[in-house]
Amino acid sequence: MIKPSYKKQVYSKLFIPFLEQDESQRPRYRALFNYMQQQILCGELVADSRLPSSRELAELLNLSRNTIKQVYEMLQAEGYIETRQGDGSYISTQLSLSRKAIQKSHRPDLRPIKLSDKSKLLQQIRPLYHQSNQQLLLPASPALDQFPWPEWQRSVSHAGKLMKFSGGRSFMGEPKLRQEIVNYLNTSRGIHCEMEQVMICSGSQQGMQLAFSMLINPGDKVLVEDPGFPGIDGAISTVGGVKVSVPIDRQGFRTDIALTDKQDARLAFITPSRNFPMGYTLSLERRLQLLQWARQHGSCIIEDDYDSEFRFDGPPLTALQGLDGEHSVIYSGTFSRILHPAIRLGYLVLPPALVPSFNQMRGFLDGGLSSLPQLALADFMSRGLFASHLRRMRKLYKARREYLLQQIEKRFNNQLVWEPSDGGMHGVFLLPPGTDDKAIVEQANTVGLGLRPLSYYYDKQPPLSGLVIGFSGYTETQIDTGLTRLQPIIDQHLK
Ligand SMILES: Cc1ncc(COP(=O)(O)O)c(C=O)c1O
Structure with a gap:
């Protein structure tokens, strides 16, 4: 350890590592x-020891005196450090005690x-795939160039400009x-709601x-x-809920299995317009059964309507809500798929009775979102641009899907x-049973393809092997390349 009052040879040694640093990025x-x-x-610089003068240090480090x-x-x-009148600068004596607490070498x-x-529980679940719009055939990718x-x-x-006047x-x-x-929502999705029920989310x-x-309370199904x-x-x-995985068939969510007494669930989370990822639509009969179950048990349904706008064979179906x-239904919508994945704007339509408590919680959670992107989107919608973009994309995605289907049939027999499926932004393609779809995707990812293995989306049910291939964000040439x-x-x- 260096003793007080640094001699020239001592302090020059002390500053050697500094002189050897490659610090071109930062101001000296x-x-x-x-x-x-x-x-x-x-x-290394001991409390109460005297530092070299600014002139001496400037010379040693080849820096200006002003810098020192x-x-x-x-x-x-x-x-x-502290300066002592007429006697130069000293390492502060106040530091000797508190320093011990943070010294790197004294941290037993x-x-x-x-x-x-809660956060440990997160480490036990399936990790989410990393998304990169540099990849081809990535599901849920909008046509950003359009x-x-x-x-x-x-x-x-x-x-x-509006922010100035925003209340x-x-x-x-x-x-x-x-x-x-x-x-x-009133015109396109047949949803009944007032503005007071809508909560904008990230x-x-x-x-x-x-x-x-x-x-959900811990232990609720x-x-x-x-x-x-x-x-x-x-x-x-993270809320301690117990997930009950319910199989689906081509009519969607199997209500005959889900709504038995033994399930006594508090909540159902479903994608009725188009099951994610299979693309099946929940039948009317099952919709009615679900609604009846929710009313009778005081349970809630979260309807995740993530891309119902892209139905190609007719207008979007009426939402469950x-x-x-x-x-009984909390309806959830997003702008990620229609506009841009990074816009991070979506919304919930809440049952009127839930509005006050959700509103209160939101105040504690984040105090609401920034006004600017919300006002921009409101303006974009009010000028009819959202609706016209949607119409154009529906046509374009339909054509892109046709092209993908043709090419897959031609190339992959x-x-x-x-x-x-009647729409969406990706297609599900089944592989022969027993094929390792995860291995295919892992390899595909290394050549810049963002497709996903179908088996990844299964939880408890025996998985089908297949590929989830995005088409909406890609031109015919890009689909060919992919x-x-x-x-x-x-x-x-498959050989
Ligand atoms: C089925 C489904 N629900 C919800 C979301 C979440 O959307 P957001 O980007 O609005 O959080 C996604 C995102 O891809 C999704 O695929």
Whole structure:
């Protein structure tokens, strides 16, 4: 350890590591400040010892005197050093006690910060796939090159001006956007709601997390589709819910299995318009059974209507909420798939009785979302741009799906068999039973393909082997490129 009052040869040694640092990224004064701070904290520069003068140190480090003076001032302002009238700068004597507590070399008592039991549960569930829009054939990818960017920029700029006049903060979201959503849902989705029931969230995922935390006690059962949307697992497990995986068939969620007395579930989370990922639509009979079950048991249904806008063979089907489900159904919608995955705007339509408690919770959770993107989207919708973009994308995605189906039939013969669905942004293609779809996808990912293995979406049910292939975000040329890369991988696995 260095003793007080540094002699030239001692301090030159002390600063050798600093001189050897490659610090071209940071201003020199910042690098020197951090270096000296560390030396003081780890005890190399000892309390009450005198530092070289600014002139001496400037010479040694080949820096200007002003730089050294600036560093000394910063060290002084943060309490590392003190100047003594007419006697130069000294390492602060105050530091000797407190420093011990943070010295790197004196940390036998250092314990890692403990995570809550809830967050440990998260580590036990299926991890989510990393999404990159650099990949081809990624499911849920909108056609970003078709988005009316200049119009959107106008809306963003208009929103910037509007913010000045936007009234107080609402936990539920900007009234203008909530009203636009009501207009859209009333006309396009047959949903009955008032603006007061609409809560804007950071994507539908946040809305669902909030709904689970408001409705589920530890140990409560939650009915989910199997296969289904894995993004919900985190929300269920962090509230201590018990997931009850319910099989599906081509009529959707198997109510005959789900709604037995032994299930006595508190909540059902379903994708009735188009099961994710299979694409099956829940039959009317099962919809009515579900609604009756919810009413009778005081249970709730979360209707995740993630991409029903893209139904190719007719107008979107009426939502479950619109089927007299206003009091039992929380309807969840998102703009991620229609506009942009990074827009992070979605919404819940709440049963009126739940509005006050959700509103209160939202205040504690995050105080509501930033106004700017909400006002921009409200403007975009009010100018009819949302509706026209949707109409255009519906046509485009339909054509892209046709192209993908044709190409898959042509190139893969019977190796990949399409599982019919009336719309969406991806297709499910079954592989021969027993094929290792995860191995295919792992290999496909290495050549820039973002498709997913169907078996990943299964929880308890015996999985079908297949590929979930996105088409909406890709031109015919890109689809060709993607399939050309996929072909040798499939051939290799099926030979
Ligand atoms: C079935 C389903 N539900 C919900 C979501 C979440 O959407 P958001 O991006 O709005 O959180 C997704 C996202 O891809 C999804 O696939």
